[in-house]
Amino acid sequence: MLLAALIATFTAMAHLSCIVLGPECYRAQMAPQSIVESSVNGTLLAPLGTVVVSLLFMLCSIYSLSRAKIIRPLPLTNLAIVILAAICVIRGLLAFQLKVRHPELVGVPELISSFIWFISGLLFWFGHRLSPSISE
Numbered sequence: 001m002l003l004a005a006l007i008a009t010f011t012a013m014a015h016l017s018c019i020v021l022g023p024e025c026y027r028a029q030m031a032p033q034s035i036v037e038s039s040v041n042g043t044l045l046a047p048l049g050t051v052v053v054s055l056l057f058m059l060c061s062i063y064s065l066s067r068a069k070i071i072r073p074l075p076l077t078n079l080a081i082v083i084l085a086a087i088c089v090i091r092g093l094l095a096f097q098l099k100v101r102h103p104e105l106v107g108v109p110e111l112i113s114s115f116i117w118f119i120s121g122l123l124f125w126f127g128h129r130l131s132p133s134i135s136e
Helices: 002-021 023-028 033-041 045-066 077-101 109-130
Strands: none
Touching: 002 023, 002 045, 002 109, 023 033, 023 077, 045 077, 045 109, 077 109
16 A cells, blocks of 8 residues: 555656646656647646646545555545556556557557556555455
8 A cells, every 4th residue: 555655646746747847748748738738838727737637646645545544544445445446457457458459559658657557556456455444
């Protein structure tokens, strides 16, 4: 659970760095073109979207820390961790199946990102299964 929390926190921080570093950072992190254009044009879509996504990653981290009993239990922690695990594993597998069907659409950076998603999902799942249960 701690490693999953660290990955989620690092991901949130990496996303937030785009606000400071600008359009090239968004491009490097494979942001959608509309987000990159927003950053270039100085509109609010890029920074607000980045903050929302970063908050979601931090929520993952907080639930992971809650499940590890490092912070107090949060409501529906067990359910949240199972849902996070499923989302991460599915997201992690999407690029690999797309690579098989349409290899020209998926490069090495996308495969690495998907692999990290997949590993994170496994960490959430095994952390949940191996940790003592939290009564909710």
